[in-house]
Amino acid sequence: QVQLVQSGAEVKKPGASVKVSCKASGYDFTNFHIHWMRQAPGQGLEWMGIYTCDSRIIYAQNFQGRLAVTRDTSTTTVYMELSTLTSEDTAVYLCAREIPGAYHLDDYWGQGTLVTVSS
Amino acid sequence: QSALTQPASVSGSPGQSITISCTGTSSDVGGYEYVSWYQQHPGKAPKLMIYAVTYRPSGVSNRFSGSKSGNTASLTISGLQTEDEADYYCSSFTTTGTYVFGTGTKVTVL
Numbered sequence: 001q002v003q004l005v006q007s008g009a010e011v012k013k014p015g016a017s018v019k020v021s022c023k024a025s026g027y028d029f030t031n032f033h034i035h036w037m038r039q040a041p042g043q044g045l046e047w048m049g050i051y052t053c054d055s056r057i058i059y060a061q062n063f064q065g066r067l068a069v070t071r072d073t074s075t076t077t078v079y080m081e082l083s084t085l086t087s088e089d090t091a092v093y094l095c096a097r098e099i100p101g102a103y104h105l106d107d108y109w110g111q112g113t114l115v116t117v118s119s
Numbered sequence: 120q121s122a123l124t125q126p127a128s129v130s131g132s133p134g135q136s137i138t139i140s141c142t143g144t145s146s147d148v149g150g151y152e153y154v155s156w157y158q159q160h161p162g163k164a165p166k167l168m169i170y171a172v173t174y175r176p177s178g179v180s181n182r183f184s185g186s187k188s189g190n191t192a193s194l195t196i197s198g199l200q201t202e203d204e205a206d207y208y209c210s211s212f213t214t215t216g217t218y219v220f221g222t223g224t225k226v227t228v229l
Contacts, residue, residue, distance in 0.1 A: 024179045035218070044122070044223035045165065045208050058216050061120055094164070094208075101171065104155035111163035 002026040004095055006110035012117050017083040020113045022095035031075040033098040035105060036069060036080045038091040039112075046091075051078050053100050058079075086118045123148060123209055123221035130227040136197040139224045140207035142190060147219055149190035153212035156194045160205045168207075169194060178180060196226070204228045 021107060022034060024038040024074050038056040049059040052070045068081045095110040124142040129177075130174060132136040141148065141156075148154055154172045157165035167176050169185035182197045196203055209221035 037220075044206075044212075045159075045220040047210070047218045047220055050218070058181035060187070060217050060219075061215075096164075103151070103171040104167060105157070105165070107167055107176075112164070115219075 002108045004110040006107055006113045009114040012085050014086055014119055016085050018115050019079055019081040020093050021079050022078050022110050023077045033100060034078040035096050037094045040091040087117050090117045120219050123219055125221040125224045128225045131199045132229045133199055135173055136200050139194045139207055141192040141221045143211055144190055147211040147213040148192050150214055151212050154192040155210045157208045158205045199228055201228050
C-alpha cells in the first residue's frame with residue numbers, strides 16, 4: 001500500500017539546521033511530485049516547496065535561501081532541510097504526494113515530524 | 120506570496136448549509152482552475168474534499184461542493200452533520216509555479 005513515512009521528532013537550537021526525511025513506498029516513486037508543508041501549533045497550513053517527478057525544485061518565496069529539498073531515488077526518500085532556525089520554525093512538518101498535472105495533493109501524507117526550536 | 124483569505128470561523132446547525140469563502144488574487148485563485156479544498160480533523164492529516172474548483176474525489180460526500188467567481192472560491196457544505204466539524208483549508212496553484220494555502224476556517228456544528 002502507498003505510504004509516506006517521515007523521520008522522528010527533532011529538537012534544535014536557534015541558528016541550527018534540521019533535515020527531515022519522507023520515505024515513500026507502495027508506488028512508482030519517480031512518477032509523483034512530493035510537496036512539503038508545515039503547521040505551527042494551533043496555526044494553519046503553510047506550503048514550503050515541491051520536488052517534481054522530473055526533478056524540478058520550487059520553493060515558496062518565504063523560504064528562499066534557507067530551504068533545500070532533495071531526493072534520493074535509490075532509497076525512495078525526499079528530504080527537507082531548513083537552516084538558520086528560529087523559534088518561529090517550531091512546527092509539524094508534513095510531506096504529501098501529488099499526481100503530476102493534478103495541481104492538488106492527494107490523500108497520501110506523511111505522519112508529520114515535530115520540529116521544536118528552543119534554546 | 121500571501122496566504123489566501125478565509126473567514127476564521129463559520130458555524131451552522133445540523134441540516135443547514137454553510138459556505139466558506141477563499142479570496143486570493145488574479146495570480147492564484149483568479150488565474151487558474153486549480154483551487155482545492157482540504158478538511159482537517161484535530162491531530163489528523165488533511166483530506167482532499169474538492170479539486171479543480173468543482174470536482175469531488177471518489178468517496179467524498181456530495182454534500183460538499185465548490186465554485187469560483189473571479190478571485191474568490193467557495194466551499195459549500197449542505198445538510199451539515201456533526202462529523203463535518205473540522206478545519207477547512209483552500210489551496211491554489213500560482214503564477215510562480217508555487218502553491219498557497221488559505222488561512223483556514225474552523226467549522227462548528229451547533
